[in-house]
Amino acid sequence: MDFICNFPFFSILISLFSGTICSVLPAKAAKAVNRLVIAAVGLMSAVLLLYLLSTGESFIYWMGHFPAPWGNEIRAGVLEAGMALFFCVIMYLSMAGGAHKLPGEVVESKHSLYYILVNLLLSSLLALVYTNDMFTAYVFVEINTISACGLIMIRQVGRTIEAAVRYMIMSLLGSGLLLFGLCIMYDLTGHLLMSNIKESVALIMANGEYQIPLIVAVALMCIGLCIKSALFPFHSWLPDAYGYSTVSSAAILSSLVSKGYIFLLIKIIYRVIGFDIFNSTRIIDVLFVFGLMGMIFGSLSAIKENDIRRMIAFSSVAQIGYIYMGFGMGTQAGMVASIFHILSHAATKSLLFIAAIGLTDVSGGSRKFIDLTGAAYRNKWAGVAFTAGSLSMVGIPLFSGFISKLLFAQAAVQVEGKMLASLIVLGISTVLNAVYFMKTVIRIYTSEQDAPYRSITFRDRKGYTVVLVCSVLLNVILGVSSQPVVDMIGQGLAMFA
Amino acid sequence: MYLILSSIFFPILAGLFLLIRYRTPLPGEKRAIDRKALTTLTGIFLLITAALVAAALLHAKESFTLFYLTKTLPIYFRIDSVGRLFSMLAVIVLPCAGFFSFEYMKHEERESRYYGFYLLAFGVLNALCSAGNLITFYLFFELLTMTSMPLVLHSCSREAVMAGLKYLFYSLCGAYAALFGIYFLYQNCDSLAFTADGALRASSIAEHGGFLLVTAFVMLLGFGVKAGMFPMHAWLPTAHPVAPAPASAVLSAVIVKAGVLAIIRVLGMFGRDFLRGTWVQSVWISLTLVTVFMGSLLAYREPVLKKRLAYSTVSQLSYILFGLAVMQETAFTGALCHVLAHGFIKSSLFLCAGAIIYKTGKTRVEELRGIGKEMPLTMWCFTIASLGLIGIPPTGGFVSKWYLALGSLKSGMPVFDVLGPVILLVSALLTAGYLLPPVIHGFFPGADYDYGRLQKKEPCRLMTVPIFILTTASVFIGLFPDCVSGIIAAAFTGR
Numbered sequence: 001m002d003f004i005c006n007f008p009f010f011s012i013l014i015s016l017f018s019g020t021i022c023s024v025l026p027a028k029a030a031k032a033v034n035r036l037v038i039a040a041v042g043l044m045s046a047v048l049l050l051y052l053l054s055t056g057e058s059f060i061y062w063m064g065h066f067p068a069p070w071g072n073e074i075r076a077g078v079l080e081a082g083m084a085l086f087f088c089v090i091m092y093l094s095m096a097g098g099a100h101k102l103p104g105e106v107v108e109s110k111h112s113l114y115y116i117l118v119n120l121l122l123s124s125l126l127a128l129v130y131t132n133d134m135f136t137a138y139v140f141v142e143i144n145t146i147s148a149c150g151l152i153m154i155r156q157v158g159r160t161i162e163a164a165v166r167y168m169i170m171s172l173l174g175s176g177l178l179l180f181g182l183c184i185m186y187d188l189t190g191h192l193l194m195s196n197i198k199e200s201v202a203l204i205m206a207n208g209e210y211q212i213p214l215i216v217a218v219a220l221m222c223i224g225l226c227i228k229s230a231l232f233p234f235h236s237w238l239p240d241a242y243g244y245s246t247v248s249s250a251a252i253l254s255s256l257v258s259k260g261y262i263f264l265l266i267k268i269i270y271r272v273i274g275f276d277i278f279n280s281t282r283i284i285d286v287l288f289v290f291g292l293m294g295m296i297f298g299s300l301s302a303i304k305e306n307d308i309r310r311m312i313a314f315s316s317v318a319q320i321g322y323i324y325m326g327f328g329m330g331t332q333a334g335m336v337a338s339i340f341h342i343l344s345h346a347a348t349k350s351l352l353f354i355a356a357i358g359l360t361d362v363s364g365g366s367r368k369f370i371d372l373t374g375a376a377y378r379n380k381w382a383g384v385a386f387t388a389g390s391l392s393m394v395g396i397p398l399f400s401g402f403i404s405k406l407l408f409a410q411a412a413v414q415v416e417g418k419m420l421a422s423l424i425v426l427g428i429s430t431v432l433n434a435v436y437f438m439k440t441v442i443r444i445y446t447s448e449q450d451a452p453y454r455s456i457t458f459r460d461r462k463g464y465t466v467v468l469v470c471s472v473l474l475n476v477i478l479g480v481s482s483q484p485v486v487d488m489i490g491q492g493l494a495m496f497a
Numbered sequence: 498m499y500l501i502l503s504s505i506f507f508p509i510l511a512g513l514f515l516l517i518r519y520r521t522p523l524p525g526e527k528r529a530i531d532r533k534a535l536t537t538l539t540g541i542f543l544l545i546t547a548a549l550v551a552a553a554l555l556h557a558k559e560s561f562t563l564f565y566l567t568k569t570l571p572i573y574f575r576i577d578s579v580g581r582l583f584s585m586l587a588v589i590v591l592p593c594a595g596f597f598s599f600e601y602m603k604h605e606e607r608e609s610r611y612y613g614f615y616l617l618a619f620g621v622l623n624a625l626c627s628a629g630n631l632i633t634f635y636l637f638f639e640l641l642t643m644t645s646m647p648l649v650l651h652s653c654s655r656e657a658v659m660a661g662l663k664y665l666f667y668s669l670c671g672a673y674a675a676l677f678g679i680y681f682l683y684q685n686c687d688s689l690a691f692t693a694d695g696a697l698r699a700s701s702i703a704e705h706g707g708f709l710l711v712t713a714f715v716m717l718l719g720f721g722v723k724a725g726m727f728p729m730h731a732w733l734p735t736a737h738p739v740a741p742a743p744a745s746a747v748l749s750a751v752i753v754k755a756g757v758l759a760i761i762r763v764l765g766m767f768g769r770d771f772l773r774g775t776w777v778q779s780v781w782i783s784l785t786l787v788t789v790f791m792g793s794l795l796a797y798r799e800p801v802l803k804k805r806l807a808y809s810t811v812s813q814l815s816y817i818l819f820g821l822a823v824m825q826e827t828a829f830t831g832a833l834c835h836v837l838a839h840g841f842i843k844s845s846l847f848l849c850a851g852a853i854i855y856k857t858g859k860t861r862v863e864e865l866r867g868i869g870k871e872m873p874l875t876m877w878c879f880t881i882a883s884l885g886l887i888g889i890p891p892t893g894g895f896v897s898k899w900y901l902a903l904g905s906l907k908s909g910m911p912v913f914d915v916l917g918p919v920i921l922l923v924s925a926l927l928t929a930g931y932l933l934p935p936v937i938h939g940f941f942p943g944a945d946y947d948y949g950r951l952q953k954k955e956p957c958r959l960m961t962v963p964i965f966i967l968t969t970a971s972v973f974i975g976l977f978p979d980c981v982s983g984i985i986a987a988a989f990t991g992r
Contacts, residue, residue, distance in 0.1 A: 396643070397636035409680045427673045434669045442662065446653055483568050
């Protein structure tokens with residue numbers, strides 16, 4: 001086994017321990033450690049990705065050298081490594097993009113606490129991505145929830161505390177359901193390792209005994225993860241949590257945390273239940289309908305919103321709906337489209353949150369649309385970046401959003417029964433997206449002669465501007481040369497089986 | 498390859514340069530824009546672009562793939578006869594209207610933004626004309642909406658912004674409906690590259706023929722939004738009057754023609770033989786005829802000059818669509834002739850209206866009494882262009898309407914072969930009814946008119962020369978239609 005195979009384990013461990021170290025460091029050093037860890041993990045994931053692409057097959061890493069079915073395992077394939085790399089990139093951009101706001105948002109004494117939480121969050125995300133063991137997954141889901149709560153609450157204003165409590169309740173409900181499902185699954189199969197469960201599940205389905213409890217278990221796990229990733233009827237915690245927390249938190253929560261759970265669901269679908277068995281249940285129809293409803297109602301709520309941050313948050317509900325619609329199609333193509341949309345949405349949403357803060361900064365900190373009039377002239381880079389993000393969300397060619405819509409549509413035409421519904425809802429949702437994003441873009445480009453706010457230029461915020469440019473580039477790269485990414489996703493899914 | 502690419506990217510880069518270099522100063526900022534340098538630079542950029550497009554038109558024959566969006570979707574360029582015809586229109590109208598706006602925009606704010614987006618739209622239009630497959634076309638079709646919207650909402654008044662948004666939503670809805678069709682075509686064609694005689698696989702036609710007809714209809718409706726076809730025409734009369742006059746000229750003469758170009762492409766993809774005689778053709782022809790008649794009627798009742806011209810655009814564009822819907826060579830010739838004729842005439846009319854507004858501030862038709870005495874050259878051009886639109890020989894409108902009617906009669910369709918020409922004639926009468934009153938009252942204000950108040954208000958050359966060129970071009974098309982007949986015949990076969 002090559003040395004590189006240790007990398008997944010290393011990355012989880014480094015981020016976990018650096019969290020502990022941060023607790024005794026002063027804020028500045030904690031920040032440096034945090035950045036360094038994210039960069040190091042990103043680098044390791046990149047190397048791992050290259051290694052996996054060259055060998056062409058996934059590997060299983062034993063923790064503590066106990067063989068299956070007793071030991072704990074980590075598994076890495078192209079998709080896992082790619083996802084870890086992408087998560088690190090987005091996290092780095094989000095942290096760097098929100099860094100200048102942190103002193104104003106969080107009390108000085110809690111800065112190192114903030115970095116602890118971020119590191120813990122990273123480690124739990126990585127564990128969710130890499131683990132091959134359902135119970136480990138559950139443990140890290142909880143760690144993820146707690147650190148996410150902390151990230152929301154660390155900005156101590158009334159709304160965030162309320163949001164964090166709400167998030168906590170909904171999230172615990174979600175993880176409780178996941179645990180229920182897991183228990184039933186353990187009872188039925190007697191295993192916790194994903195590959196072993198899958199074998200037993202196949203046997204159960206073949207025998208025809210205990211099918212209903214099995215499907216109940218699967219449904220419980222799905223619903224649990226849906227709640228945590230804010231699929232439509234379970235999204236009530238989302239707008240406040242994204243809308244009032246610190247910038248970096250909002251960007252990380254919307255583009256990474258919910259995606260971590262979705263990725264876990266993908267792993268469960270492929271590695272625990274089996275893609276074909278999952279598709280033979282009615283669960284996918286439910287996911288499909290919820291996804292479609294989310295696409296419409298999320299956008300409608302966003303249109304009604306008068307607060308730019310909450311508007312972007314509601315748009316996440318719609319985008320999560322797209323992802324679940326892809327699951328609901330029950331085909332390989334739909335899954336590829338969903339995974340691509342995870343990437344595309346993560347890249348766009350973090351960009352939008354970071355750009356929005358640049359706009360509110362030059363509008364006296366107000367997030368109401370009326371105050372944002374002409375903000376794009378006062379902070380040019382943020383204006384351009386927000387426009388690029390909006391265009392991507394609307395699905396204009398050359399941005400990543402177009403490619404995901406294209407993939408969804410291509411997947412939809414292959415599914416006889418769901419084709420019309422998905423295409424029509426895609427159309428409606430595109431137009432609704434255009435309504436609120438273009439409205440905002442026009443608002444920020446409407447010049448206001450007597451605005452009392454001072455403008456911000458490149459020189460004032462170099463780091464911030466660089467982050468914006470990088471995020472826009474990431475978007476355009478995903479939009480222009482999507483083929484390698486799509487190929488990689490296909491390859492990774494093939495490794496899952 | 499480089500000629501085509503430079504004709505696309507030079508104006509785009511130039512437009513971006515203007516947007517950045519001559520950015521509107523912020524409220525507190527002490528920086529004046531050097532207006533002379535700005536207009537000179539824009540003028541030079543426009544001329545260079547025009548030269549590049551002309552060179553590309555004459556020399557470019559090859560096709561090339563720029564890059565692959567996904568494995569099976571190339572961004573592919575190829576200039577064929579249809580594209581050539583449309584870029585001929587663009588290359589004459591856009592510089593003329595551009596030079597006109599140097600004078601017209603003198604007192605407007607945020608001039609640099611206008612010129613910047615003007616050049617961007619020029620580049621995107623060139624790309625649209627040289628796009629070689631549907632996906633490339635769709636890309637630039639969306640970009641055209643995005644780059645022309647700032648022209649519409651230029652004044653940034655509440656009304657203008659709402660009009661811009663309306664334009665945006667109508668166009669996006671239409672483009673999405675078309676995209677919906679592109680997905681199906683993608684499934685049922687071997688490639689999305691343009692042809693004139695159908696790219697559908699024979700097996701697909703046999704298998705889901707009915708569904709493909711629905712797809713074709715949705716695509717026609719979707720792209721028809723841009724061409725102002727009933728029932729999705731409402732954005733046109735809202736957007737045109739609020740935009741600055743040269744922008745409405747370009748919008749009405751060239752940008753809405755992108756919808757026509759799109760429909761020609763879609764027809765080619767499905768193949769005329771596939772659609773001829775189906776319900777799609779009947780419904781489509783009915784829609785175009787309704788639009789022709791309704792547009793003229795609304796224009797006839799409209800008191801505001803620019804809005805009247807906008808309704809007239811709705812009506813005239815459906816003449817073109819009617820010609821395409823007949824799916825017969827003579828009618829097709831008429832349609833493409835009318836693309837050119839209407840482009841020149843309507844841009845000239847809008848520029849005249851702009852010159853009147855600029856000099857006198859009058860916008861309503863009944864205020865224009867005696868205007869012919871004050872601005873004789875402008876009003877003469879207005880008169881000639883009006884005669885062209887009505888279809889009186891020897892102007893461009895006559896030739897195209899002649900072919901349209903002839904093609905319709907020859908087509909052998911039930912009902913429509915006679916009904917079509919009848920409605921075209923009635924509409925021509927209405928056209929005379931709404932365009933001639935300003936001319937008549939302009940030149941013959943009546944006995945009670947106070948000649949003492951008469952002032953010379955002829956605008957400067959920067960305004961009159963472009964109007965004159967466009968009017969001449971419209972007459973030229975009528976006198977020598979042969980110079981474009983070769984290219985139109987080639988366009989029909991898809992070369």
